[in-house]
Amino acid sequence: MPVTVEIPKERWTGTVREVTLGATAAEGGTRTKTVTIGGETTLPFLHFEGEIPYPPVVGIEIQDGYPADWSPALLEAWGDVVNDPAAWAQKAEEMGAEVLMLKLRGTDGDGNPTTAEQAAETIKKVLGATGLPLIIRGPGQAERDNELLVAVAEAASGERLALGLCEDKNYRTIVAGALAHSHLVVSSSPIDVNLAKQLNILISDMRLPLERVLMDPTTGALGYGLEYTYSVMERLRLAALTGDGMTQQPMVCFVGEESWRQKESRVAEGVPGEWGDIEKRGITWEIITATALLESGADIVVLRHPATVSRIQDTIDKLMAQ
Numbered sequence: 001m002p003v004t005v006e007i008p009k010e011r012w013t014g015t016v017r018e019v020t021l022g023a024t025a026a027e028g029g030t031r032t033k034t035v036t037i038g039g040e041t042t043l044p045f046l047h048f049e050g051e052i053p054y055p056p057v058v059g060i061e062i063q064d065g066y067p068a069d070w071s072p073a074l075l076e077a078w079g080d081v082v083n084d085p086a087a088w089a090q091k092a093e094e095m096g097a098e099v100l101m102l103k104l105r106g107t108d109g110d111g112n113p114t115t116a117e118q119a120a121e122t123i124k125k126v127l128g129a130t131g132l133p134l135i136i137r138g139p140g141q142a143e144r145d146n147e148l149l150v151a152v153a154e155a156a157s158g159e160r161l162a163l164g165l166c167e168d169k170n171y172r173t174i175v176a177g178a179l180a181h182s183h184l185v186v187s188s189s190p191i192d193v194n195l196a197k198q199l200n201i202l203i204s205d206m207r208l209p210l211e212r213v214l215m216d217p218t219t220g221a222l223g224y225g226l227e228y229t230y231s232v233m234e235r236l237r238l239a240a241l242t243g244d245g246m247t248q249q250p251m252v253c254f255v256g257e258e259s260w261r262q263k264e265s266r267v268a269e270g271v272p273g274e275w276g277d278i279e280k281r282g283i284t285w286e287i288i289t290a291t292a293l294l295e296s297g298a299d300i301v302v303l304r305h306p307a308t309v310s311r312i313q314d315t316i317d318k319l320m321a322q
Contacts, residue, residue, distance in 0.1 A: 009049050012241040016040040016299075017211055017248050018054075021099060021162055021184060022133030028158040028182065032131025035099055037299040038250040043237060044295050045319045055320045056294050058313050059099035059135065059302040060092040061256050064122045066109055070304075071266045073279040077306055085122055086129035093130045095306040096313060100132050101254070104148050106139025113144075116151035123152045127159065135162040135186065135214075135252070135302070142170035153177035162186050162214055162252075168199055175206045186252060188216040191225070191232045193239065193247070200246045214300070215249035221258040221289045230296040237297040253293045256304030259286040283307050291315055 018038040023029025035057050042050025064085050067075070081088040089100055102123070106114050123136065136152050138145030149163050150173060157180075164186025166174045171187070178185045187203055189195040196217055204210055217236060219229045239247040259265055264275065265282035275281055286308045290301045294316065303309055 007048065010042075012041055012050060014041075014241045014243040014245075014248060016237075016240055016250060019184065019211055019214060019250050021135070021160060023158055023160040023182070027160075029160060030127060030131070031133055031159065033133070034160075035133050040237075041241070043234075043241070044297050045322060047322060052320070054299075055316050056298060057098045057300045058096070058309055058316070059101050059252075059300055060095065060097035060306070060309060061101045061103060061254070061302050061304050062088040062092055062126075063103045063105055064114070064119070065105050065107075067105075068109070071260050071278075071282055073265075073282050074260060074304055077279075086125040089126045089130040089132075092306075093132055096309045097132060099135060099300060099302075100126070100130060101135040101137060101302045102126055103137045104139055104152075106141070106144050106148070114139075114148065116147055119148040120151045120155035123156050123161075127156060133160070133162075135164065135300075137164050137186070140165070142167070146170055146173040149174050150177045153181045153183055156183075157181040160184060160212075164188060164214075165216060166199070166203065168195075168202070171199065171203055172206065175203055175208050178212065179206070179208055184212040184214060186214045186216050187249065188218060191218050191220070191229055193232060193235050196236060197239075197244070197246045200249060204246070210245075210249065213249050214252045215247075216252050216254070219253045219255070219258055219289075219293060221255075221262050222285055222292070223264065224258070224262055226289060226292055230292055233293065233296040233298070250299035251297055252300040252302065253290075253298040255286060255290045255293060255301045256308075257302075259289045260304050287311055294319070 016038045020036045022031035022034040039053040081091045162184040165188035166185045189199045
């Protein structure tokens with residue numbers, strides 16, 4: 001006789017916060033669409049245990065200047081649009097991006113520092129070229145991030161950009177800019193549950209609603225700390241589902257940046273023949289990293305190679321259909 005087996009289910013008490021990026025004209029912005037993430041009441045893709053109201057979102061990284069430090073495989077895939085952030089934004093939207101992440105490099109091709117006025121002008125051009133919601137990242141130095149992101153926040157007032165990266169040494173200025181101009185922030189901390197939670201507490205203490213905070217737990221790529229990253233993200237999501245209000249933020253992972261800076265994605269010569277074609281290798285590195293992070297709780301994965309986008313979107317569709 002057939003035996004009926006009851007699948008044991010966890011009963012969670014917490015919910016991941018819903019966060020919306022972008023603002024349409026009716027909401028005070030100019031975006032043609034918005035993106036909402038979060039709202040989960042279960043671990044990733046365990047549909048039988050709870051609700052997953054919104055699928056994870058795929059973003060594409062663009063930059064405000066020619067990315068000379070990128071892999072030749074990436075530069076060849078994008079072609080001439082890498083010289084013009086507005087054209088690059090349009091191309092990324094055509095390639096299926098749901099969100100764009102604009103990285104401000106901080107200097108031009110000749111090494112001259114980017115001014116606040118130049119950063120503001122760039123964001124205006126990109127906003128005019130695409131209707132997608134935007135994440136804006138500074139060059140990664142606290143003082144420069146503050147200078148450029150405050151200018152961007154003012155130039156794009158009301159657009160509900162996500163400004164980052166907010167870290168323990170510079171969060172005050174960026175959060176103040178977000179408060180003044182109706183934006184979100186990206187809370188970024190080293191791969192550690194307690195540090196991520198503490199930074200969210202500090203941001204909340206400045207009266208920025210947690211519905212306007214994305215969490216970047218900092219991630220590693222395949223072969224470079226991916227297992228530890230997975231563990232920390234999983235622990236953050238478990239804490240959120242068990243009711244810890246300061247860990248209930250949707251997570252964004254900058255997969256492309258991590259995947260394509262590793263030697264396996266960049267080096268074409270002097271490597272074992274078994275490594276195979278460099279472009280295929282780099283794309284595979286990005287796909288595996290993105291898939292693992294989605295399964296550990298990422299709500300947004302930001303990619304670099306256009307060929308990766310459709311494959312990850314297909315993966316998401318299949319996981320959401322189960």
